Amino acid sequence: MEQEKQLQWFPGHMAKAKKAIESKLPVIDVVVEILDARAPIASHSEDLENLIKHKKRIVVLNKADLADSKVTKLWSDYFHHADINVLVAKSLSQKIKPELIKQIKLIYHEKLQQQLAKGIRNPQIRVLILGLPNVGKSTFINNLLQKKVTKTADRPGVTRGQQWLKLDQMIDLLDTPGILSPKLDSDETKLILVLLKALPAKHLFVEEIAQFALKFLITNYPDNLLNYYQIPFDTQDISNESLANYFAELAKKYHFKLTDNHYNVDRAMNLLIHDLQAGKLGLVSFEKPNQKIINF
Numbered sequence: 196m197e198q199e200k201q202l203q204w205f206p207g208h209m210a211k212a213k214k215a216i217e218s219k220l221p222v223i224d225v226v227v228e229i230l231d232a233r234a235p236i237a238s239h240s241e242d243l244e245n246l247i248k249h250k251k252r253i254v255v256l257n258k259a260d261l262a263d264s265k266v267t268k269l270w271s272d273y274f275h276h277a278d279i280n281v282l283v284a285k286s287l288s289q290k291i292k293p294e295l296i297k298q299i300k301l302i303y304h305e306k307l308q309q310q311l312a313k314g315i316r317n318p319q320i321r322v323l324i325l326g327l328p329n330v331g332k333s334t335f336i337n338n339l340l341q342k343k344v345t346k347t348a349d350r351p352g353v354t355r356g357q358q359w360l361k362l363d364q365m366i367d368l369l370d371t372p373g374i375l376s377p378k379l380d381s382d383e384t385k386l387i388l389v390l391l392k393a394l395p396a397k398h399l400f401v402e403e404i405a406q407f408a409l410k411f412l413i414t415n416y417p418d419n420l421l422n423y424y425q426i427p428f429d430t431q432d433i434s435n436e437s438l439a440n441y442f443a444e445l446a447k448k449y450h451f452k453l454t455d456n457h458y459n460v461d462r463a464m465n466l467l468i469h470d471l472q473a474g475k476l477g478l479v480s481f482e483k484p485n486q487k488i489i490n491f
């Protein structure tokens with residue numbers, strides 16, 4: 196049973212993509228690992244870590260425009276302190292190329308000097324872009340190249356094959372399909388990945404996702420929740436009963452009726468999930484540094 200569930204979110208194309216990445220690694224100089232700024236731990240894959248741990252790396256905290264900026268700053272400091280190159284990115288709205296090139300050339304400085312000393316006139320730096328599904332790898336690349344060279348969409352599993360792209364005379368980029376770990380370590384990770392749209396919601400029950408989302412908002416962003424839906428709640432009470440009452444109120448407020456006397460609570464749950472995913476409940480981060488140990 197467990198095996199069956201795992202296979203559902205680790206389909207054949209991901210297994211193939213992982214093999215293809217593995218085969219390219221010997222020629223890769225720098226790995227750019229794209230994480231979701233809202234949850235850098237959940238969007239960091241142990242599975243990919245095992246592939247790339249010996250490579251030079253830049254960590255990108257993408258979708259920073261959807262994250263809580265105070266928390267993103269904590270994350271950025273966290274990576275700096277851990278001596279990991281980090282770049283905060285808003286791939287849909289802000290140019291990334293100058294900062295990325297600066298970081299790549301800094302990392303690669305020594306090897307570049309060696310190559311130049313050897314008389315290699317056109318040294319090449321090969322950069323692999325990798326990360327979970329839907330974190331924005333293709334959007335990041337389109338931003339770098341300032342044109343739509345790779346297909347993007349707001350669902351996981353859009354990029355299927357690899358392609359090399361030229362960033363400048365020296366740097367080549369390789370876009371890759373998003374890969375999830377065949378074994379996701381905890382229920383909370385799965386729930387966060389669904390809210391980030393890295394994992395399709397069909398793998399979990401709607402009620403479970405919605406309750407998690409509501410508890411998260413009540414505990415961490417109560418003002419956002421109150422401002423958006425204008426439904427009062429008690430921050431001290433996140434019992435299942437209280438959460439159920441909240442969804443019933445939400446269904447009433449939006450006139451999600453099943454019959455004259457019954458409201459469609461499922462629709463209210465889906466609404467909350469979609470609004471949170473779409474950023475309508477404000478800029479939120481699901482994880483802060485120091486909550487969990489992170490293995491980079």
Ligand SMILES: Nc1nc2c(ncn2[C@@H]2O[C@H](COP(=O)(O)OP(=O)(O)OP(=O)(O)O)[C@@H](O)[C@H]2O)c(=O)[nH]1
Binds near residue numbers: 260352
């Ligand atoms: N708000 C916001 N949305 C972003 C950002 N980067 C990407 N997106 C959106 O996230 C969705 C996924 O982006 P893609 O670039 O297709 O993601 P991917 O990592 O290539 O996904 P796969 O190819 O499926 O693995 C798209 O709807 C993008 O518009 C960002 O920085 N901010």
Ligand SMILES: [Mg+2]
Binds near residue numbers: 353
């Ligand atoms: Mg893609």
